[in-house]
């Protein structure tokens with residue numbers, strides 16, 4: 001199936017990045033969220049990021065040519081979309097309601113793909129009358145820089161849907177990883193979450209500090225960022241809901257969200273987006289000292 005028009009639901013960290021890489025690859029993109037303020041902020045960030053890539057000579061076109069392919073809206077007007085990327089909050093009931101609505105609005109052959117980190121695709125497909133056209137496309141943050149995308153097949157997903165999603169992501173310069181069963185957490189997070197949760201538990205127990213664990217993981221394991229730096233970028237709430245979803249499906253205590261993480265979320269310390277998470281950030285988003 002040829003894809004020309006793409007609709008992205010959710011203009012947060014991931015939706016903005018997905019819309020950006022779609023526009024960079026030449027697709028017409030509509031980016032939707034609940035408020036114009038969120039959308040305008042997202043457009044500003046996308047322009048900034050595209051500008052940087054153009055300056056570095058990584059894109060053949062000028063920023064304006066790429067931005068011209070991006071439209072923003074607060075309406076769920078996905079009626080002419082060939083492919084929908086869903087990147088809204090990681091809450092089952094909210095995502096299911098959106099999938100049911102998209103299913104009502106979109107042509108029968110439109111593919112609905114979720115960026116969920118932890119919710120089984122089957123639960124989203126079940127909210128639609130087109131389970132064969134529902135799959136997972138799990139991008140990594142920051143989307144314009146990270147090349148991996150997990151393409152997730154639920155038991156009802158058609159092989160053609162997987163092929164189309166895979167080709168689309170590759171056309172955006174991504175490398176795909178095929179995932180043949182829609183387990184919560186998919187593959188890469190299933191491996192990575194226990195390590196981050198253990199890092200939080202070690203801080204909780206006073207064994208080592210946030211800054212030292214991050215430093216150690218950078219210098220000892222060659223990671224570009226430590227687990228707390230990554231968690232601040234991802235959003236502590238996003239991580240929490242993802243761990244909880246895997247825990248609820250597996251009942252494996254290694255995925256149970258630590259109490260310290262829950263307390264930070266209660267305090268609204270969600271990471272970069274709130275100016276404080278495991279670290280504090282200045283108004284330009286530069287990392288300052290650890291938060292505690």
Ligand SMILES: NC(=O)c1ccc[n+]([C@@H]2O[C@H](COP(=O)([O-])OP(=O)(O)OC[C@H]3O[C@@H](n4cnc5c(N)ncnc54)[C@H](O)[C@@H]3O)[C@@H](O)[C@H]2O)c1
Pocket residue numbers: 009010011012013014015032033034038086087088089090094098115116117118138139140141233234235238242
């Ligand atoms: N943050 C990450 O690093 C990361 C990585 C991979 C996957 N994910 C997944 O991507 C999805 C989005 O995560 P994010 O980090 O971009 O979250 P975010 O909080 O930055 O953005 C979510 C956006 O969705 C919007 N939204 C909420 N309900 C909506 C609705 N009904 N319709 C339209 N928009 C709605 C919010 O206003 C917000 O702008 C989640 O499923 C998350 O698990 C996140």
